[in-house]
Amino acid sequence: MLRSLQLESEKCTGCLQCEMACSYENEGVFNPSKSRIKVFTFHEEGRFAPYTCSQCAEAWCLHACPVDAITINPGTGAKDVSEDVCVGCKVCTIACPFGTVNYNADSGKVIKCDLCGGDPACVEACPTEAITYVDASNAGMDRMRAHAAQTIKS
Amino acid sequence: MHHVIVGSGPAGVVAAETLKTHQKDARVTILNNEDAPPYSRMAIPYYLIDQIEENGTHLRKNKDHYSSIGIDLINGELSAIDLASKTLLLNDSTNKSLQYDKLLLATGSSPNIPKIQGIETEGVSSCWTLADARYLLNKIKKGDDVVLMGAGFIGCIILEALVKSGANLTVVEMEDRMVPRMMNDDAGGMIKDWCLSKGVVIHTGTRVEEIEKLDSGKLGLKLSDGKILEANLAVSATGVSPNTGFLKKEQLKVGQGILVNRSMQTSDPDVFAAGDVAEGLDFSTGEYSIQAIQPTAVDHARVAAKNMIQLGSVEHQGSINMNVLDTLGLISCSFGAWAGVKDGEQVSLINKDRFKYFNLQFEDDLLVGATSIGMTQHVGVLRGLIQSRIRLGDWKDRLLKDPTRLMEAYLSSTQALGFNSKVFA
Numbered sequence: 001m002l003r004s005l006q007l008e009s010e011k012c013t014g015c016l017q018c019e020m021a022c023s024y025e026n027e028g029v030f031n032p033s034k035s036r037i038k039v040f041t042f043h044e045e046g047r048f049a050p051y052t053c054s055q056c057a058e059a060w061c062l063h064a065c066p067v068d069a070i071t072i073n074p075g076t077g078a079k080d081v082s083e084d085v086c087v088g089c090k091v092c093t094i095a096c097p098f099g100t101v102n103y104n105a106d107s108g109k110v111i112k113c114d115l116c117g118g119d120p121a122c123v124e125a126c127p128t129e130a131i132t133y134v135d136a137s138n139a140g141m142d143r144m145r146a147h148a149a150q151t152i153k154s
Numbered sequence: 155m156h157h158v159i160v161g162s163g164p165a166g167v168v169a170a171e172t173l174k175t176h177q178k179d180a181r182v183t184i185l186n187n188e189d190a191p192p193y194s195r196m197a198i199p200y201y202l203i204d205q206i207e208e209n210g211t212h213l214r215k216n217k218d219h220y221s222s223i224g225i226d227l228i229n230g231e232l233s234a235i236d237l238a239s240k241t242l243l244l245n246d247s248t249n250k251s252l253q254y255d256k257l258l259l260a261t262g263s264s265p266n267i268p269k270i271q272g273i274e275t276e277g278v279s280s281c282w283t284l285a286d287a288r289y290l291l292n293k294i295k296k297g298d299d300v301v302l303m304g305a306g307f308i309g310c311i312i313l314e315a316l317v318k319s320g321a322n323l324t325v326v327e328m329e330d331r332m333v334p335r336m337m338n339d340d341a342g343g344m345i346k347d348w349c350l351s352k353g354v355v356i357h358t359g360t361r362v363e364e365i366e367k368l369d370s371g372k373l374g375l376k377l378s379d380g381k382i383l384e385a386n387l388a389v390s391a392t393g394v395s396p397n398t399g400f401l402k403k404e405q406l407k408v409g410q411g412i413l414v415n416r417s418m419q420t421s422d423p424d425v426f427a428a429g430d431v432a433e434g435l436d437f438s439t440g441e442y443s444i445q446a447i448q449p450t451a452v453d454h455a456r457v458a459a460k461n462m463i464q465l466g467s468v469e470h471q472g473s474i475n476m477n478v479l480d481t482l483g484l485i486s487c488s489f490g491a492w493a494g495v496k497d498g499e500q501v502s503l504i505n506k507d508r509f510k511y512f513n514l515q516f517e518d519d520l521l522v523g524a525t526s527i528g529m530t531q532h533v534g535v536l537r538g539l540i541q542s543r544i545r546l547g548d549w550k551d552r553l554l555k556d557p558t559r560l561m562e563a564y565l566s567s568t569q570a571l572g573f574n575s576k577v578f579a
Contacts, residue, residue: 038532040561049565060534063456064449066164066194068214087200087210090478093530094487095449097538099564103485103530108205 002077002136005113005120007050011130014039014048021125025116034104036113037122037131050131052122053100053113055079061112064095077136078115086110155180157462158242158252160232161260161397162186164194165429165451165458167213169258170225172459180463182224183252185242187231190284191217196448198287202315211284232261232400237422256424256462259412260455263394263430263446268303272365277373278388281312290389296320298386301375303362305332309391310481313349316389317482323354324383326375328361336477336488340504341511341525348484348509357381362388394446396431409433411444416469418458426462428454437472437541438490438522445475474541478533484509487533490540491515491523498522501554514557519550535564544568 019035027034037052055078062070062079069085070092072078081101088108092101101112113120115133123133157173159166162184173182186192190208197211209215220227233245235257242252265280267273277293280286294300298321302309305327316323327334331342332349346356357377364376365388375383396411407413407421411433418426418434428434429451433442450473457470476489494500494515502513508528515523520543524536539546546553549563 038561040565042562042566051561051565063168063452066196066213066448067210068212085210085215087197087206088480089196089200090480090485090530091196091448093533094476094478094489094537096534097541099532099535099538099561101534102532105483105485105530 003115003118003133004055004077004136005052005115005123006132006134007052008130008132009047009049011128012039012048012050013128013130014041015127017125017127018050018122018131021121022113025121026111034111036100036102036111050122050126051100053079053096054098055113055115056098061092061096061101064091066091073114073117076115076118079112080114081110081112083107083109156253156255157182157258158254158256159184159258159260160242161258161262161429161431162188162192162227163260163262163429163451164213164448165260165262165455166258167192167455168452169260169428169455169459169462170220171223172456173462174223174225176460177463178224181226183226183228184220185230185232185244185252186227187229188283188285192227193284194448195282196311198281198284199311199315201284201287202281202291202312203318204291208284208288234400234402235405235425237405237425240424254424257426258455258458258462259420259425259427259431260429260451261397261400261431263396263444265308265390266393266395268362268390268392270363270365272367273390275365275367275373277367277386278365278390280390282308282394290387291319293387294319294321295386297322299324299372299384301326301362301373301383301385301388302391303388304328304391304393305356305358306391306393307333307336307477307479308394310345310479312389312391313354314480314482317352317354321387324385325349325354325356326360326362326377326383327356327358330359332356332358332481333479333486336479336492337486338493338513338525340502341486341488341513341527344504344506344509344511344527345479345481345484345486347506349481352482354482394430396444398431409442413442416457417461417465418454418470419461419465423465426458428458435470435472437474440472445473447475447477449473449476474537476537484527485530486511486525486527487529487536488525489523489536491517492525493523495522499550499554501557503557512557514553514560516546516550516554519546520544521546532561532564535560539564539567542568 019032022035086109192213193211231245234243244250300321332345360379412427430446453473511527513525521539
């Protein structure tokens with residue numbers, strides 16, 4: 001059964017443990033700017049919103065890639081970037097309408113959430129269960145996917 | 155049903171794959187006129203600097219990909235079409251021909267060859283095909299003087315590769331800034347300043363008028379402002395034009411490129427067109443034009459393929475014109491109506507010392523265009539906001555005051571955050 005990240009901004013305290021965990025898991029450094037998940041701050045409302053790739057069915061990044069560097073992981077359903085194949089042309093970063101594929105100047109390649117291969121570090125790090133890894137058929141996920149589908153019609 | 159696709163770039167390949175996905179028993183043939191498996195021109199700069207091997211440019215990495223999904227990939231060049239008998243004549247010694255039921259013209263574009271004396275001189279080349287890239291890779295030596303004619307999108311993409319291969323580069327662009335068709339004055343000027351700071355010599359507002367071989371063996375390039383440049387090599391990147399040479403006069407309706415409707419169908423009901431050769435619907439202007447960019451080619455291909463199977467099954471919603479460029483490490487993007495719209499509003503942030511620029515263009519409370527320099531995080535939401543036509547409401551005024559709040563505006567407006575988020579009600 002495929003699982004997805006469920007992001008509940010209500011529960012987020014803005015502690016940024018998820019960003020640290022993501023950066024450490026994927027880049028080996030504690031550097032939030034290298035995190036694939038980002039927490040956005042709403043100063044006026046005093047709220048926080050964790051945000052990352054929803055592994056959308058449309059897979060804009062995958063279709064935009066000119067060299068077949070983004071593939072669907074059969075185990076997790078995530079859209080994975082193969083760092084060996086990616087040339088760093090950045091077309092996926094402008095094609096993804098959610099802005100969740102980003103260029104990493106240090107490696108010259110793009111990075112995005114790959115669900116850590118099925119054991120997301122952000123989920124483990126989150127102290128308030130604002131990020132959970134749930135059955136993909138969960139209602140919240142359906143709504144995110146529906147949103148993804150309506151955002152742009154091909 | 156035999157679908158024939160002429161052209162093996164992203165449009166041709168994606169169309170073929172879409173056809174096989176949705177109509178498994180269809181016969182699908184791609185006609186490839188280059189001496190390499192289908193590849194991406196976007197990857198050529200990375201091949202030029204030896205970051206990847208030639209196969210790193212290939213659209214699909216597995217050699218047997220096409221045969222494994224039942225696509226016939228054949229070599230040949232289209233010389234003429236007989237629409238009445240649905241026959242393609244191929245330009246080869248065997249006088250081969252090919253019958254089709256539905257035809258997709260995805261023939262792409264070719265570089266414009268400037269009409270100047272000496273353009274045929276040895277040492278003057280385009281940088282468009284893998285064959286061009288092989289020639290340049292073999293030719294450029296560290297420390298060579300190289301002149302790049304044209305600082306448009308393609309010129310700027312190869313600019314970095316030329317500098318990284320050790321060339322002393324001089325750029326000649328006839329307009330007054332870099333990438334004039336993708337960047338406004340501020341942004342194009344900033345990219346020029348950046349290149350100057352990296353040691354590239356740039357002449358704007360002038361053009362090469364004549365090229366000759368000097369006694370020294372080098373090339374002499376005479377500019378319209380009277381200057382003379384000497385170079386070991388000259389690379390021409392003065393725009394591209396659609397490949398329609400195989401069409402007889404008035405065989406299909408052609409403007410700048412082949413005219414299509416929202417099904418990507420041409421004036422002949424069994425002939426479709428996609429990619430650089432097609433004048434498709436532009437999302438921002440509502441008009442038909444040539445965008446000549448990879449994401450648009452893929453959009454076209456998917457729509458065309460579905461309509462080749464069943465006409466009317468999907469309508470093209472218009473492609474958004476967008477580009478991303480890495481000029482010696484300075485990353486710039488532009489989206490949609492980046493030059494603004496009539497009676498629109500705009501906001502700019504500019505920091506010349508740090509090479510940062512951000513511009514948003516609004517129409518009412520919709521984001522319609524954007525330009526960024528030095529921004530690599532979440533740039534895709536610019537496309538998302540423009541193409542989804544999401545009303546920004548109060549957020550437009552907040553963005554006019556502080557455009558860096560883009561992500562807050564995006565998240566608040568899209569509610570993409572999960573079912574029990576009450577923050578954005």
